[in-house]
Amino acid sequence: MSEPSVTPANDDNSSVVGSWNDRIIAEFRANAGCVPWSSDEEFAAGRPVPPRVPGFGEQGMPLILVHHTGARTGRERISPLFYQPVGDGWAVFGTHGGSPRHPVWYRNLMANPRVTVEVGTERVPAVARLAEGVERERLWAKEVALVPKFAEFEAASGRRIPVVVLERDHGQP
Numbered sequence: 001m002s003e004p005s006v007t008p009a010n011d012d013n014s015s016v017v018g019s020w021n022d023r024i025i026a027e028f029r030a031n032a033g034c035v036p037w038s039s040d041e042e043f044a045a046g047r048p049v050p051p052r053v054p055g056f057g058e059q060g061m062p063l064i065l066v067h068h069t070g071a072r073t074g075r076e077r078i079s080p081l082f083y084q085p086v087g088d089g090w091a092v093f094g095t096h097g098g099s100p101r102h103p104v105w106y107r108n109l110m111a112n113p114r115v116t117v118e119v120g121t122e123r124v125p126a127v128a129r130l131a132e133g134v135e136r137e138r139l140w141a142k143e144v145a146l147v148p149k150f151a152e153f154e155a156a157s158g159r160r161i162p163v164v165v166l167e168r169d170h171g172q173p
Helices: 014-030 039-042 104-111 131-147 148-157
Strands: 064-070 076-081 084-086 089-093 114-119 121-128 163-166
Touching: 014 076, 064 104, 076 104, 089 131, 089 148, 104 114, 104 121, 121 131, 131 163
Parallel strands: none
Antiparallel strands: 064 076, 064 114, 084 089, 089 163, 114 121, 121 163
């Protein structure tokens, strides 16, 4: 799942999203990249959190943290995202929980494609690019097979979910 991302400061939900992201980031770092994504309390409260994904047990879902630059603010943001390995990089999916709008992190990556990816305990410089055509369809089909809820998100959103490939930047230290 690819949400939530950082919300603008003038959004009424910004403190909720910020504390949610802070918890996910802390769990990611404490568990070498795996997060028990949604607590029982969050599900019971009916909060719009990502669904549990079968096959990931107690350790939780492996995530990456994508450090990106705000398109408007120029400030660093960190988004915990579901991913799919692609070669020695990663594909991420702009589902935004079925929202009709693209997630903020997607707009940031398209404006500022140089990112840092935390995967496990490693930090890797990378460059983001939009997957298109056959590549996009192949990556999307594979992800929907793993997380069928993503197909529901795309249908609910009324938009084509962007698939972004994060390629390791071997020219960077």
